[in-house]
Structure formats: C-alpha cells, structure tokens
Amino acid sequence: MNFYPTERIALFIDGANLYATAKSLAFDIDYKRLLALFRAKGHLVRALYYTALAEDQEYSSIRPLIDWLDYNGYTMVTKPTKEFVDATGRRKIKGNMDIELAVDAMELSDYLDHVVLFSGDGDFRSLVEALQHKGKRVSVVSTLATNPPMVADELRRQADQFIDLAHLQEEIGRDPAERAHRSERRRQEPGPVDEFEQEDLIET
Numbered sequence: 246m247n248f249y250p251t252e253r254i255a256l257f258i259d260g261a262n263l264y265a266t267a268k269s270l271a272f273d274i275d276y277k278r279l280l281a282l283f284r285a286k287g288h289l290v291r292a293l294y295y296t297a298l299a300e301d302q303e304y305s306s307i308r309p310l311i312d313w314l315d316y317n318g319y320t321m322v323t324k325p326t327k328e329f330v331d332a333t334g335r336r337k338i339k340g341n342m343d344i345e346l347a348v349d350a351m352e353l354s355d356y357l358d359h360v361v362l363f364s365g366d367g368d369f370r371s372l373v374e375a376l377q378h379k380g381k382r383v384s385v386v387s388t389l390a391t392n393p394p395m396v397a398d399e400l401r402r403q404a405d406q407f408i409d410l411a412h413l414q415e416e417i418g419r420d421p422a423e424r425a426h427r428s429e430r431r432r433q434e435p436g437p438v439d440e441f442e443q444e445d446l447i448e449t
Contacts, residue, residue, distance in 0.1 A: 246384070247406055248286035252358040256283060257346050258319075259364035260296035263410075266365060266388055266395045270411050273419040276356060280318050282416050283361065290357060293320045293349060295342040322349065347372045354379050362404075367397025374403055384408055 248254070254302045255435060267274050284288050294314055296307070315321045322345055343366065350360055350372060360376055366389030373383045385404035387396035390411040 246286065246408055248289055248359065249263060252287035252382075253290050253319070253356060254287045254359045254361060255290050255350075255353055255357050256285060256292040256361045256363065257350055258292070258294045259342065259346060259362075259366060260294050261342075262364040262366055262387075262395075266410055267389075269391045269395060269448065270388060270414065272414050274417055275419040277317060278318070278419075279417040283307050287359065291353065292318060293322055293346075294414060295322045295346050297326045297342055298323050299326045306359070324383030343368055354381055357381060359384065363387075363409075365394070368402045370397070370399045373400065377403075377405070379432055382406070386413075413421055 248249075263274070280289070283292070283333070298307070298311070311321055311323065312411070322342070322344065324345070325341065346364075350362075354376055355395065359382045361384045362373065363386045365385075373385070376383050382405045383403075384406040385400055386408045388394065388399070388410045389396060389401075389410060396407070423443055
C-alpha cells in the first residue's frame with residue numbers, strides 16, 4: 246500500500262459491501278486491527294462506517310457491532326430502512342447509503358489528502374473522479390480474488406490505488422480461534438454478541 250506519513254486520511258466504509266466482500270473471502274474483519282493499520286499509515290482524521298438499520302426490529306444482531314464501533318474510534322452513519330412492495334407484489338427492503346457517503350466524502354475532502362473507500366460498487370466511480378479533481382488521492386478497497394470479482398472494473402480503474410482485501414487478511418483478519426470461542430459463548434449465553442448475519446445488513 247502506498248501512503249505518505251504526513252497524509253490526512255479518512256476511511257469511508259460501505260458496511261454491507263465490506264461485510265459481503267470479507268464473507269466471500271471467508272474471513273472476519275477485526276475492526277480494531279483495521280483502525281490500527283491505517284493509523285500507522287498517516288494521520289487518520291476519520292473512519293466512517295455506513296449502514297442502514299431496520300428500526301422496527303426489537304433487536305438486530307448488527308446493533309452490538311454498531312455500538313462497539315461507535316465507542317471504539319468509528320463514526321457511525323445510519324438511517325432506517327424503508328419497506329415497500331414491488332410491481333410483482335413482493336415485499337422489499339431498501340437501505341441505500343451511497344448518497345450519504347458521497348456527500349460526506351465531498352464535504353470532508355477539504356480537510357483530507359487521501360480518501361480510502363471500502364466498497365466495490367461501481368456507482369462510486371463518479372465520486373472518486375470528483376475527489377481526484379479536487380486534488381485528493383483515492384484508494385479503493387475490495388477484491389478481485391472472487392469469481393466474479395467484488396469490485397466493479399470502472400471503479401478499480403478510476404482509483405489511484407486498488408487495495409485487495411484478500412491481501413490484508415493477515416493484518417486485519419480476526420483470529421479463527423476467537424470466532425470459535427464466540428460461537429461457544431453464544432451457545433452458553435443466549436443474547437447479543439458482537440457478530441451479525443448477512444440478512445441484518447442491507448445491500449446498498
């Protein structure tokens with residue numbers, strides 16, 4: 246990874262996209278190690294995590310993660326999901342956070358030198374280009390190691406630097422033994438834990 250020690254860096258994390266990417270690579274992200282990695286690369290100004298939440302649910306297993314991130318160095322950006330019925334009569338849930346992420350990135354860009362975008366969504370190509378026009382370097386974190394790749398080709402090509410999440414596993418992956426311990430604890434102690442399921446994250 247190419248970073249300069251004097252750079253002001255911010256992480257913009259598309260939560261659902263990053264979770265799906267890590268799951269496709271069969272590892273869990275240790276968010277404490279993730280933060281430490283980028284703090285060591287330069288001056289980390291912000292680490293923003295974007296996710297939609299189903300507000301009508303009494304309990305969602307993603308909430309413990311949201312609370313943990315909020316208390317451990319991440320800025321949480323959430324909004325309630327919207328439920329609607331499509332043309333075929335099927336119930337759908339919508340929770341797109343792209344606009345929020347793009348607006349925040351543009352607003353914060355005056356205080357940054359390097360934007361790190363954790364997403365493979367091709368819709369962000371225009372955002373990356375706009376940030377580059379403002380003189381900012383943009384790194385995109387996703388993966389080419391899956392079939393098909395999790396990153397859109399146009400987004401990867403637009404970025405100043407592409408970082409494959411698969412290459413970061415040793416540095417930010419959670420110890421599998423810890424996951425086994427958590428699973429055992431969940432069986433013994435019913436209730437909230439710091440893990441969540443795919444269905445709790447709304448794809449953006």
